[in-house]
Amino acid sequence: MAPTAAVIRPATPADLAAVTAINAHYVAETVITFEENPPSEADWQAKLADLTGRGLPFLVADLGGEVAGYAYAGPWRPKPAYRHTVEDTIYLAPAHVGRGLGDALLGELVRRSEAAGLRRMIAVIADAGDDRSVALHRRHGFTEVGRLTEVGFKLGRWVDTTLMERPLATAG
Known part of the structure; x- marks a missing residue:
């Protein structure tokens, strides 16, 4: 489904x-983030500046x-040899799930990560219990x-994670 008049x-x-606010919902209500206390707006200011x-x-x-919704590419690991690898993060406001915004955000995130010279x-x-994120990434x-x-242990249950990866186009 194409995003409705979305500008990424x-x-x-x-x-x-x-x-x-979007993040706080997922922290409080779901296991899709392992955060247990929602970051403050000041924390997000620092993250934006860092990234x-x-x-x-x-x-x-x-x-x-x-x-x-929002998406970002953050460092995969802090050790210097990992500097060409990033981890993606994507969250949508609950009222906007299922409108194609995840596809639009991830597509643009991949394009901009490639343009930044990243490798993976x-x-x-x-x-x-929902495979939409796995399907989006596929x-x-x-x-x-x-x-x-x-x-992970959150909201009274143990949680598994699926690891996925993709190469990014590089000039070298």
Whole structure:
């Protein structure tokens, strides 16, 4: 499904109140993030500054001035040898799920990560009993490379994660 009049654009500090609210919903209500305390808007300000300072994309889906979702590419691991590999993160406002915004965000995130010269993108997907995120990633060229069993405990249950990866086009 094509996103309805969505503009995928770089996030700005003005978007972070909405990003904070979207994220807080998933932290409080789901196991798809292993966060147990929602980051504050100040935390998101710091994340935006860090990612953009590294040349990594942080995007929002803008529907007529409303932030309907966000996505970013963050460092996969802190050790220097991993600097060409990123992990994707995508969240949609609950009212905007199923409208194609995840496809639009992930597609643009991949394109901008490639343009930044990155080599590999990793997805770590919590098994919440719904395969939409796995299917989304498959549509964008990710393949499953592993499963970690009972690595998270949230909302009274053990949660597995699926690991997926995809190569990014590079000039060299």
